Every structure is written in C-alpha cells, then in structure tokens.
Amino acid sequence: MTPPPGIAWLLQPAAAIPDHDDWLAPAERAVQSGLRLAPRRAQWRLGRWTAKVALARWLDLTRDDHPRLELRAAADGAPEPWLDGRPLPLVLSLSHCGEHGLVALAAAPVALGADLERVEARSPAFVRDYFTAAEQHWLAAAPAAPGADARAERATLLWSAKESALKALRTGLRRDTRSVEVTVIPAGLPAARTAPAAPPTTAAAPWAPLAVDDLEGHHRFIGAWRRIGEHLLTVVAEPWGGGLR
Ligand SMILES: CC(C)(COP(=O)(O)OP(=O)(O)OC[C@H]1O[C@@H](n2cnc3c(N)ncnc32)[C@H](O)[C@@H]1OP(=O)(O)O)[C@@H](O)C(=O)NCCC(=O)NCCS
Structure with missing residues (x-):
C-alpha cells in the first residue's frame, strides 16, 4: 500500500462511540476494565474511538475491522497504533477535551503532536x-x-x-x-x-x-x-x- 502523503486529522464527538465494546481489541478491553474512574474511562474510550476511525480511513478498513486495530500506550504514555498484533508504520497523536476527541496521523518516521x-x-x-x-x-x-x-x-x-x-x-x-x-x-x-x-x-x-x-x-x-x-x-x-x- 502506498501511504497517502501528509498528516490526516480527525475530530470525533463522544456521541459517536458505540455503547458496546465490540470495537475494542481484547487487550484494550482488559485495559479498560482497569480504568475505575468513569471520567477517565470515557476519555480513554473517546481517544481509542477517534484513533480507530482515523486509522480505518487511512488503511481503507471497515468498522468490522476496528477490533483488529489496537492503540497501545508506550512506556512514556504516547499512543502507538497496532494491527493484528503488529505495530503499524504510522505515528499517531491524540487529545480529548470534554465531549470531543482529536487525532493526527502520519506515516513514520515523523515527530507528531x-x-x-x-x-x-x-x-x-x-x-x-x-x-x-x-x-x-x-x-x-x-x-x-x-x-x-x-x-x-x-x-x-x-x-x-x-x-x-x-x-x-x-x-x-x-x-x-x-x-x-x-x-x-x-x-x-x-x-x-x-x-x-x-x-x-x-x-x-x-x-x-x-x-x-x-x-x-x-x-x-x-x-x-x-x-x-x-x-x-x-x-x-x-x-x-x-x-x-
Ligand atoms: C501528554 C500530556 C501533556 C497530555 O495532557 P492532557 O492535556 O491532559 O491530555 P490530552 O487529552 O491532550 O492528551 C492525552 C493523550 O496524550 C497521549 N500521551 C500521553 N503521554 C504522552 C507522551 N509522553 N507523548 C505523546 N503523547 C502522550 C495519550 O494518548 C493520552 O491519551 P490516553 O491516555 O487516553 O491514550 C500529559 O498527559 C503529560 O504530560 N503526560 C506525561 C506526564 C505523565 O505521564 N504524568 C503522569 C504520570 S502517571
């Protein structure tokens, strides 16, 4: 696949997040179950959801593929995108504020925020x-x-x-x-x-x-x-x- 040039960005409202957890990867469901505070859990879900919609668009995947995508937190806290248990050659940065999530995405290598x-x-x-x-x-x-x-x-x-x-x-x-x-x-x-x-x-x-x-x-x-x-x-x-x- 030839990566599209430039930096993709996406803003998503919390209202777009499905009520169920089917879109999360198994490892993400395990992480989520450890997030005890509801506001933090909501932010975490908003970030994952926004990232998966952006990644699926970039990779030409469908919503059915969302559980194949995973956003892992590196040791320093930065989010890293994976597909089918393998790291993607992409750099992703995310932010959540209230009811909205923002993601920027670009082909590696790049320092992106x-x-x-x-x-x-x-x-x-x-x-x-x-x-x-x-x-x-x-x-x-x-x-x-x-x-x-x-x-x-x-x-x-x-x-x-x-x-x-x-x-x-x-x-x-x-x-x-x-x-x-x-x-x-x-x-x-x-x-x-x-x-x-x-x-x-x-x-x-x-x-x-x-x-x-x-x-x-x-x-x-x-x-x-x-x-x-x-x-x-x-x-x-x-x-x-x-x-x-
Ligand atoms: C990165 C940081 C500036 C973001 O602050 P914020 O304004 O509160 O939150 P935002 O919504 O804009 O961004 C949060 C996202 O930044 C990302 N992030 C966290 N640490 C990061 C890092 N070192 N580098 C790049 N991105 C990082 C994460 O994806 C996080 O969302 P998630 O945890 O839900 O996956 C802040 O979390 C920070 O300084 N962290 C480093 C210090 C730290 O970890 N302190 C607590 C130790 S327990």
Missing part, C-alpha cells in the same frame, strides 16, 4: 509560570476589542501548541513548558476576532500556520491551528511534509 483545548482565559500566574517572555509579550499585545476573546484565544493557542510539541517530543509535561516557544505567523491570527455570528458549535476558521522552537534541542516544529466553535486545535510535526489534509 496534536492537542485540543477549550478556549478559556488563563490567570496571570499561569501565564507567568508556563509561558516564555516572548510568548507573554505576544499575549499582552492581544487587542481588547469589546465582545472579542482575543486574549483567551491567544493564551489557549500558546498552551495547546506547547502541548502538541511536548507530545511530538514524547515527554509531555515532564518537560518545562518554557523549553518550547511558540511563534504564531501573524497572517494566521486576525488583529481582532469578534464573536462569531454563527452558533459556536458550527463556526470554524481555516487552519493557520505556527511554529514551535525546541529551545533545548535547537530545532523547530512546523504546525497549524484552527478554531472550531469553542475549541482550538493544534497540530505540529517535524518534518511537516505535505501538511494537513
């Missing part, structure tokens, strides 16, 4: 503790237009892009969030974004470019972000290759 956040304001202490000086400066420059949430959007974008990069690095929050620095390409962020006219659940902006510098490793992830209603999505990769599709 994806993150989904609800747009919300961050406290001054949060900004001080987790953002670099340059990021704080960019955040402070957000226009304060009435009815706009430019500052909350910028703060959420910075945080999400960091999480994506830290997933791509496979460290997660074990690493200082200030060791990766986000740059948003100016054309990608309107100077003032007013509240969308359409209902928040359907309003969507196109993907816009960003970059995240690994200040310890001295290399750069290329990425993209977009707003869909109250959610903000980021994807970063190295190499960026064919981009998102």
Whole structure:
C-alpha cells in the first residue's frame, strides 16, 4: 500500500462511540476494565474511538475491522497504533477535551503532536509560570476589542501548541513548558476576532500556520491551528511534509 502523503486529522464527538465494546481489541478491553474512574474511562474510550476511525480511513478498513486495530500506550504514555498484533508504520497523536476527541496521523518516521483545548482565559500566574517572555509579550499585545476573546484565544493557542510539541517530543509535561516557544505567523491570527455570528458549535476558521522552537534541542516544529466553535486545535510535526489534509 502506498501511504497517502501528509498528516490526516480527525475530530470525533463522544456521541459517536458505540455503547458496546465490540470495537475494542481484547487487550484494550482488559485495559479498560482497569480504568475505575468513569471520567477517565470515557476519555480513554473517546481517544481509542477517534484513533480507530482515523486509522480505518487511512488503511481503507471497515468498522468490522476496528477490533483488529489496537492503540497501545508506550512506556512514556504516547499512543502507538497496532494491527493484528503488529505495530503499524504510522505515528499517531491524540487529545480529548470534554465531549470531543482529536487525532493526527502520519506515516513514520515523523515527530507528531496534536492537542485540543477549550478556549478559556488563563490567570496571570499561569501565564507567568508556563509561558516564555516572548510568548507573554505576544499575549499582552492581544487587542481588547469589546465582545472579542482575543486574549483567551491567544493564551489557549500558546498552551495547546506547547502541548502538541511536548507530545511530538514524547515527554509531555515532564518537560518545562518554557523549553518550547511558540511563534504564531501573524497572517494566521486576525488583529481582532469578534464573536462569531454563527452558533459556536458550527463556526470554524481555516487552519493557520505556527511554529514551535525546541529551545533545548535547537530545532523547530512546523504546525497549524484552527478554531472550531469553542475549541482550538493544534497540530505540529517535524518534518511537516505535505501538511494537513
Ligand atoms: C501528554 C500530556 C501533556 C497530555 O495532557 P492532557 O492535556 O491532559 O491530555 P490530552 O487529552 O491532550 O492528551 C492525552 C493523550 O496524550 C497521549 N500521551 C500521553 N503521554 C504522552 C507522551 N509522553 N507523548 C505523546 N503523547 C502522550 C495519550 O494518548 C493520552 O491519551 P490516553 O491516555 O487516553 O491514550 C500529559 O498527559 C503529560 O504530560 N503526560 C506525561 C506526564 C505523565 O505521564 N504524568 C503522569 C504520570 S502517571
């Protein structure tokens, strides 16, 4: 099979998850039975479901094949896709936020990270503790237009892009969030974004470019972000290759 170029992405609502467990691989059912807390179990199922729908599309499989697919957690926590007990030559990153799951998927080798956040304001202490000086400066420059949430959007974008990069690095929050620095390409962020006219659940902006510098490793992830209603999505990769599709 010739792998499709670029990075595939998929957003799925929790409502799409079947009530039964037939779509889970036997090993996944065993993992699930160990997840005692209902919110964690729900998040875990949402991630697996979103990943399997994305993998099935990529591999041209049907829903009947879902139990053949398995998402195993590596020792560092990163999700790794398997088919019929063998690792797939694919890299997958996932995120769950409330009732939605996000997956990004690309052919190996690639360092890939994806993150989904609800747009919300961050406290001054949060900004001080987790953002670099340059990021704080960019955040402070957000226009304060009435009815706009430019500052909350910028703060959420910075945080999400960091999480994506830290997933791509496979460290997660074990690493200082200030060791990766986000740059948003100016054309990608309107100077003032007013509240969308359409209902928040359907309003969507196109993907816009960003970059995240690994200040310890001295290399750069290329990425993209977009707003869909109250959610903000980021994807970063190295190499960026064919981009998102
Ligand atoms: C990765 C991390 C930043 C994600 O944080 P989050 O915003 O709470 O959650 P998201 O929904 O965006 O992403 C969660 C997914 O990230 C993935 N993930 C977890 N660790 C990862 C890692 N080291 N690298 C890449 N992806 C990782 C998992 O697939 C996880 O979902 P799942 O557990 O249901 O499979 C965070 O979990 C983290 O820093 N983990 C590392 C530290 C850690 O494990 N601490 C607890 C030890 S018990």
